[in-house]
Amino acid sequence: MSKSQVRKDKNPMNFSRATAFLKSIAASFFLSAALFMLVCSLAQAQKLLTEEGGGQALTALTRLQSNSTAPTPHNADGTPDLSGLWGPDKNFMYDISSALKPGETLPLQEWAAKASKEHMSKDDPNVRCRPSGIPRMTPYPWKIIQTPKLIVFLYEGGTHGYRQIFLDGRSHSKDLDPTYYGESIGHWEGDTLVVDTIGFNDVFWFDGAGHPHTEKLHIIERVRRPDLGHLTMDVTIDDPGAYTRPFTVYGHMAQLVNTEIMEYICDENNVDLPHIVGKDSRK
């Protein structure tokens, strides 16, 4: 083999290595860019919720969020159209203290603080397939159906239940039997739906953290749709039986698209209970 042949053979090899190196760089750059774009799109989806004051979207439903900032739709009578499919705010699932204003704490009475600590997940009514009550949410979508005199919330989870909010001018019933969702009467204050609910039982917990309440519970929700893709719900909880003063938790829900609420009959095969030994510490 002559020297010139060696050189000839060597040069293409160098060229080949350099090409492979450049291809690797290009491919790594492409993958990095794809990953970066994915992370940015997810971060953006979450940010739209959090900028309004502290909601936590459910990660597994994030890719179904519309994230639309288009104008709020309105009905012929001028009221905002709240109808649609909504995702839960995790702050209303795990621990409602996460939904307070920054720096606030839940004004629990002594017995209620003790009960919260003692409530273990195996005893959680929602884990036992009981309805979630208000304002608790479950890790499933829910739907608002709106008519001028009646608004209905349909829940896929917690458990396959519904709420009726009457806007026909009626007053609260007297001598209500205590129930999971109580009796809800609504009216409009500008673009805000104000819902007054009484008649609760003391069975459900406010969250997975086990925060209790009594039959004295009175809830006022203020619901707004600031744009097409978002819903806010300020929930003022007044229960002189378990809390030292009224307090407000702030929920933020995202519109979901390309899915539908589906049937979810929780007690069909709920066989976890004997294996649940601890408590959820998530916030």
Add this chain to the structure above:
Amino acid sequence: MLSGLNFQPARFGLWPAIFVLFIISVPVLAHHSFQAEYDAAKPLTLTGTVTKLEWTNPHARFYVEVKDPSGKVTTWNFELASPNVLRRLGWNRDMMKPGDVVTVKGHRAKDDSTWANANSVTLSDGRTMSAGSSADEASAAPTSK
């Protein structure tokens, strides 16, 4: 675009692995707490034969017979998310049948039984599906305050 490139994993470094991990780490949902029932410090990966799939609420469940090196067979009961969540993740009830050999990644129950929470399942056709586990729902959440 990538097909024309000379795919050499060593030269890509960790990016492909990170990318794939990111894609398959979509969390799973549960109507109860992951932490109250399963132990994040007890991860497991098992390969075995499916004996039964329960496409039920609040959780789909499946049973896998796993043979250890001595030949002893243990039946594991794995929890998936609810059928609704699984459908939103691309599953259907015909994807796992008795007799299928699957590989499951997940976490054991705190009570040390053969009860476990599935995080991902590699099906007999080679597809790896997220099982919708709530294992990392909390850690993935943005903190907004």
